[in-house]
Amino acid sequence: MPNIEFTLEGEYVEVNQLLKLVGLCDSGGAGKMLVADGLVKVDRQLETRKTAKIRAGQVVLCGDVRIEVKAG
Template sequence: MQHIDFELEGEYVELNQLLKLCGLCDSGGAGKALVASGAVRVDGAVESRKTAKIRAGQVVGLGDVEVRVQAGPAQ
């Protein structure tokens, strides 16, 4: 399994944008399609909300890739 550590720049990132920013898809639209297909998990459960707010401490999975979302530097 591949692990990616993603550092937040704000309070949260929308799920479809996270997939794009991590290079798991080419665009936000492609990210929405992946979520709609049921292929994306958040904290182990299938997530169907394309723009779900992903916050520090959550883990997003797609296939054999796991993205760990971490808090960014204090603003």
């Protein structure tokens, strides 16, 4: 399973934007589609909110990619 560490520059990042920023999709809209298709989990729970706020310490899974969010 690929592991990506993402460092926040603010208080939070929206999940669709996070997926774009780490290179899992080309746009925030494509990130929203990944969420809508049920392919995204946050802290092991299925995420259905396309613009959920992801904060430091959370782990996002998209397919077999694990994204660990760190404080900036």
